[in-house]
Amino acid sequence: MATSKGKKQLDQSTEEKIKAAARKVFHQKGYAATRTRDIAEESGINLALISYYFKSKENLYEIITLETVFKFMHNLAVVFHDESSSFDEKIEQLADRYIDFISKEPDIPLFILTAMRNNPVKFGDKIPLKTIVLESIFYQQFQEKLQEGNHADISPLQYLLNLVSLIIFPFVAKPVFQNITGTKDSQFHKMMQERKKLIPIWIKSMYSKP
């Protein structure tokens, strides 16, 4: 039952402590505003150990970013490649999983969006995003739906944008939204839960013939 590192499961290894702290601080403040000293304090380890285990701040950041993007896209991959679910069920599952995921990790969307803008190429090379989307069962089912023809005009790319926008943007805009509307955290959370059911319905309406 020991881990591969031969440590107890209860207390993390130093390496893992650093990564957990780095994840937290980088997600919250971004690369430039984060000091290695913040990570050291957050994790309770000694500053010098960051260099010992990860060589540089930049290297640590790259590791965290790659892992974060992977984790985020994992939900997508699981749903997109599920053989047992229908197209409509996949939409429901996407809304459900991502709204839960982002509710628990609210800093991740802005973190990824910023990381990708600052360095679009680097991460594009290392993460098989195209494969996940374009070679998925979801994409096949999408093509079949287009063949049926009993829908309003669908551009697959616009469809994808709409789906993702409706799911993710409210979380990114949360501070602005709460500022304008005076919505409290509990209300906001309730609204996001409602969107799990509403988004699939809305998406269907958008593409049904009039």
Next chain:
Amino acid sequence: MATSKGKKQLDQSTEEKIKAAARKVFHQKGYAATRTRDIAEESGINLALISYYFKSKENLYEIITLETVFKFMHNLAVVFHDESSSFDEKIEQLADRYIDFISKEPDIPLFILTAMRNNPVKFGDKIPLKTIVLESIFYQQFQEKLQEGNHADISPLQYLLNLVSLIIFPFVAKPVFQNITGTKDSQFHKMMQERKKLIPIWIKSMYSKP
């Protein structure tokens, strides 16, 4: 015809040069990653003049941020308070104006979103966001629409979130989207232009009775 500063209109004052450069660099890289030296180089002025005119980097950043948020919300205010247009026309105008605006200033949405997350209170106090939205003609017209009752259930807040999400998010997600789909800049621009017409239609469909 002279400006209040008594300078020619053709070449900007030093103060304006600095602000223009600061705007550009802050929008692109954010506060922490921006060095005052970047702003000096970008504007072609001497580093010491930034302190002379604006005292500190932080103060300059605050000025830029406030102006940016004002400028962004101005489109909203103009459309929301227009007495001559109908509710549906306002939706069309919003999509139209914001898609044009963000196309020209693509860094602004992420800049504002990040600024508001890092300091939600400060800007909330200084910008009359609530007034712009909740005391607008748009909001009145919205209430009237609710009274009519010939629509699917509408939560005003969810409606607002959907509208804004569909307009803004594609621009924020542009790097990720292009990475996944291989879409080029020209294609992306064309898609956003199409959305000017599509978003009002989609929004209507979402809220029409089945």
Next chain:
DNA sequence: GTCTATAGGGGGATAGAC
């Protein structure tokens, strides 16, 4: 108002003891 020169502090990284 604009420049040069520099103060002063902070932050990433490492040497070397334990």
Next chain:
DNA sequence: GTCTATCCCCCTATAGAC
């Protein structure tokens, strides 16, 4: 593996000449 002490560069801000 972990710690203390410190190096050294870089960045903001300012003093002071022009």
